[in-house]
Amino acid sequence: MGFFDKLLSLLGLTGRKVNVLVVGLDNSGKTTIIERLKPKPKQAAEVAPTVGFTVDELQKGALTFTVFDMSGAGRYRTLWEQYYREADAVIFVVDSADKLRMVVARDEMEHMLRHPNLRQVPVLYFANKKDIPVAMPPVEIAQALGLDDIKDRPWQIVPSNGLSGEGVDKGIDWLAERLGK
Amino acid sequence: MVDPSDYAADGGGGQGKGPGLNGPLTPPVKSVWLDAFNDPVAGISAYTPCIHTCNLFGDGENRLVIADEDRKLKIWKGTTKASEHPLLDTPVAITSFISDNAHPRLPALAVAAGSHIYIYRNLRPYYKFVLPPENVNTEEQDIWQKLMEGEVVVGDALAQLTRLQDAGVVLQTRSLQLMNIGDPDAKMGFVEHWQGQPLVATTVITCMDVIKQSLDEPDAVSCLVVGTESGRVLILNAAGTAIVKNIWIGITPAMIAIQGELDVGYRITVAGRDGKLYHIRNGELQQTIIQLEAQPVGLVRLVKHVAVGCMNDVIHAYQPNGHKSWSIYLPTHILAMQRMEVTGQRMTKALVVSLANGEVRVYNDKLLVSIHSVPHTHTHTREVRVYNDKLLVSIHSVPNPITALWFGRYGREDNTLISLTKSGMLDIKMLPRTANLEAGSVGGGPPPEQEIPLAVPKKTRLYVEQTQREREQASDMHRTFQRDLAKLRLATARAYVKVLTDGQGAAAFSTSSNTSLSLSLSVTGLGPRFRLTLALRNEGGRQMLEVPVALRADPGLYTLGRTQFTIPLLVPGLQYSFEVPVTMVDPNAAPGAITVLLLAAGGLPSSAPLLQATIKMPFSEPEDI
Numbered sequence: 029m030g031f032f033d034k035l036l037s038l039l040g041l042t043g044r045k046v047n048v049l050v051v052g053l054d055n056s057g058k059t060t061i062i063e064r065l066k067p068k069p070k071q072a073a074e075v076a077p078t079v080g081f082t083v084d085e086l087q088k089g090a091l092t093f094t095v096f097d098m099s100g101a102g103r104y105r106t107l108w109e110q111y112y113r114e115a116d117a118v119i120f121v122v123d124s125a126d127k128l129r130m131v132v133a134r135d136e137m138e139h140m141l142r143h144p145n146l147r148q149v150p151v152l153y154f155a156n157k158k159d160i161p162v163a164m165p166p167v168e169i170a171q172a173l174g175l176d177d178i179k180d181r182p183w184q185i186v187p188s189n190g191l192s193g194e195g196v197d198k199g200i201d202w203l204a205e206r207l208g209k
Numbered sequence: 210m211v212d213p214s215d216y217a218a219d220g221g222g223g224q225g226k227g228p229g230l231n232g233p234l235t236p237p238v239k240s241v242w243l244d245a246f247n248d249p250v251a252g253i254s255a256y257t258p259c260i261h262t263c264n265l266f267g268d269g270e271n272r273l274v275i276a277d278e279d280r281k282l283k284i285w286k287g288t289t290k291a292s293e294h295p296l297l298d299t300p301v302a303i304t305s306f307i308s309d310n311a312h313p314r315l316p317a318l319a320v321a322a323g324s325h326i327y328i329y330r331n332l333r334p335y336y337k338f339v340l341p342p343e344n345v346n347t348e349e350q351d352i353w354q355k356l357m358e359g360e361v362v363v364g365d366a367l368a369q370l371t372r373l374q375d376a377g378v379v380l381q382t383r384s385l386q387l388m389n390i391g392d393p394d395a396k397m398g399f400v401e402h403w404q405g406q407p408l409v410a411t412t413v414i415t416c417m418d419v420i421k422q423s424l425d426e427p428d429a430v431s432c433l434v435v436g437t438e439s440g441r442v443l444i445l446n447a448a449g450t451a452i453v454k455n456i457w458i459g460i461t462p463a464m465i466a467i468q469g470e471l472d473v474g475y476r477i478t479v480a481g482r483d484g485k486l487y488h489i490r491n492g493e494l495q496q497t498i499i500q501l502e503a504q505p506v507g508l509v510r511l512v513k514h515v516a517v518g519c520m521n522d523v524i525h526a527y528q529p530n531g532h533k534s535w536s537i538y539l540p541t542h543i544l545a546m547q548r549m550e551v552t553g554q555r556m557t558k559a560l561v562v563s564l565a566n567g568e569v570r571v572y573n574d575k576l577l578v579s580i581h582s583v584p585h586t587h588t589h590t591r592e593v594r595v596y597n598d599k600l601l602v603s604i605h606s607v608p609n610p611i612t613a614l615w616f617g618r619y620g621r622e623d624n625t626l627i628s629l630t631k632s633g634m635l636d637i638k639m640l641p642r643t644a645n646l647e648a649g650s651v652g653g654g655p656p657p658e659q660e661i662p663l664a665v666p667k668k669t670r671l672y673v674e675q676t677q678r679e680r681e682q683a684s685d686m687h688r689t690f691q692r693d694l695a696k697l698r699l700a701t702a703r704a705y706v707k708v709l710t711d712g713q714g715a716a717a718f719s720t721s722s723n724t725s726l727s728l729s730l731s732v733t734g735l736g737p738r739f740r741l742t743l744a745l746r747n748e749g750g751r752q753m754l755e756v757p758v759a760l761r762a763d764p765g766l767y768t769l770g771r772t773q774f775t776i777p778l779l780v781p782g783l784q785y786s787f788e789v790p791v792t793m794v795d796p797n798a799a800p801g802a803i804t805v806l807l808l809a810a811g812g813l814p815s816s817a818p819l820l821q822a823t824i825k826m827p828f829s830e831p832e833d834i
Contacts (some may be wrong), residue, residue: 126287127246128246128288129245129620132243135643139642139643208477
């Protein structure tokens with residue numbers, strides 16, 4: 029694989045940079061999911077609540093992801109819209125076990141999709157924390173968030189577990205496929 | 210005095226033009242809330258003082274704690290009930306406080322019941338604070354002392370107690386119980402039961418709140434404040450083990466509202482059972498006492514004001530010095546009131562009120578910014594959906610009044626409204642980040658047109674010069690104006706006189722645009738037979754055809770040869786003469802007058818005469834025989 033990557037980069041096929049905006053409510057697992065995307069040795073075991081935002085660069089196939097990990101805390105959510113213009117894709121992380129705040133997640137999501145600066149970019153939903161017993165299945169989350177009403181852009185919902193990394197790659201593969209076109 | 214029913218009929222907010230219940234004319238005020246969770250069969254029965262959220266286990270996720278009337282402490286986490294703990298007595302109020310600066314901050318939960326405050330930590334009983342006994346009237350104490358030692362019989366003791374009561378002494382429960390026992394043996398048994406125990410006055414807690422010790426921060430050290438049945442307000446130390454301030458009010462506090470910090474300066478507003486508001490400032494009872502129109506049902510502190518809801522459906526906001534700032538007139542009874550301290554970018558302090566018709570309203574100052582109601586327990590799911598149309602609900606379903614309100618951080622969401630209904634429903638709503646609670650967002654407040662500036666033209670040179678002149682020559686201008694006004698009045702008076710006298714003389718003329726005529730009357734003869742001569746001249750430029758002439762006189766005085774005739778043609782410039790014989794009926798009578806009217810030419814619709822002339826007849830000679 030490493031040899032192949034080198035070959036691709038020599039041919040100039042790799043290195044296309046895409047900006048990915050990672051948003052979601054606080055404590056939904058955004059930073060943890062991004063940690064799982066990093067190569068094993070670089071992964072941090074413990075993550076602290078993000079303040080403001082952090083930027084990471086990740087290599088995925090022929091694409092280089094520039095990941096904007098936004099803070100989900102209420103007072104930082106106004107920052108999100110500053111990055112809508114550059115975003116080529118959005119990852120929206122939902123805490124599957126936080127049934128109570130599903131309505132808040134929906135409100136924030138609707139605000140984001142309505143924002144004029146956000147282009148018709150693909151949106152990947154991670155139904156995170158699927159390992160928790162009371163977690164809602166992705167179908168219920170899609171219903172609670174009203175995802176069926178999104179007709180103007182590609183979207184996908186993937187159940188994930190940020191701690192084990194389960195489902196994360198599946199979602200990113202979908203995103204890479206979308207962006208590779 | 211305004212009739213309160215006017216306000217009720219109006220049904221609106223403080224402006225008197227807020228939205229009505231179902232008023233079709235006023236724009237409906239919508240709900241600002243997101244519906245997070247609703248459990249219609251939560252089976253909770255509690256009022257506003259018995260509902261609280263706090264970071265119970267120090268894990269950053271706030272739990273909902275409800276001290277239920279069925280003597281159970283119910284803990285909710287997220288959308289499920291986490292646990293239930295039995296209480297020893299029916300709870301009066303619960304709250305939480307931070308007792309020390311240790312990390313992590315773990316709030317202590319305080320449940321007030323009877324004369325005790327049960328303090329929990331980590332949800333385990335930790336300490337029980339007992340209210341100190343009150344002073345007992347010494348005479349009453351003596352009576353009991355003697356009664357138990359057998360120095361007086363029960364009958365005498367009772368008589369003495371009754372005398373004390375008649376003198377205005379508030380007796381202890383034990384004395385009252387003794388007086389109410391009918392059976393003499395039971396009386397003896399009752400005295401026997403209390404044998405050896407000195408008479409003490411216990412009191413109970415009526416309300417409880419917390420005050421910050423020295424810093425106004427969410428997790429700063431705080432102290433409990435309780436109101437007691439005996440008419441006191443007690444401030445406890447941060448640990449909740451001793452009283453640091455004991456303030457005597459003299460009337461039982463029903464509700465308290467606290468502002469400020471204990472070490473810096475504070476103000477406690479007390480709504481007493483007697484329908485008055487008392488103020489405590491830094492431990493001193495103030496002289497300012499506000500007499501309310503009706504009994505208070507809710508007391509909430511806002512930024513600068515204390516809002517008190519009364520039984521006559523009005524909320525008044527008072528400043529600390531006792532001045533009333535504003536009032537909100539509500540369409541129906543107030544059931545619960547709660548402070549809504551919005552954290553985040555806005556830091557708004559609003560007021561949430563639940564009404565008897567099931568509505569929950571949010572007022573920012575006195576502006577209505579949101580109305581919603583919770584669905585009824587037994588409504589079908591479909592009806593609930595209709596219900597999202599908020600205002601229609603009150604028509605369709607029986608209102609489900611909310612009895613308890615709490616606003617604060619729940620779970621991980623800062624701005625959460627928790628409401629309990631009479632039917633035991635638990636309803637959780639959240640305030641979206643972008644909710645607009647400002648003035649003029651929805652309904653109420655000044656109309657948006659007020660913000661649009663008027664198109665005032667620029668000050669031109671002419672305007673400036675004119676203004677200058679007006680300033681310098683004001684007295685001249687005034688004098689000129691007064692003179693012109695006097696002239697105008699004179700001209701008006703003259704015209705009026707002319708109107709009154711026209712047609713009263715023997716000669717008349719008219720000079721209107723299309724007809725210009727002159728007429729003069731003369732009388733010849735000595736009487737009783739006269740001859741009236743009409744001299745008529747057309748002064749205009751056009752001939753007139755078919756001009757009717759009418760003559761009027763008192764038929765009892767004069768007989769006219771003809772009372773009306775028509776002039777076939779009036780050529781301009783020529784003098785016409787017509788003669789009419791007049792005979793006086795009674796030559797000895799006083800003479801009268803004859804009026805000649807020239808009417809509008811044939812075919813013209815005008816009913817007003819063209820010309821009118823009146824001649825006074827002379828005295829008549831007696832008729833010769």
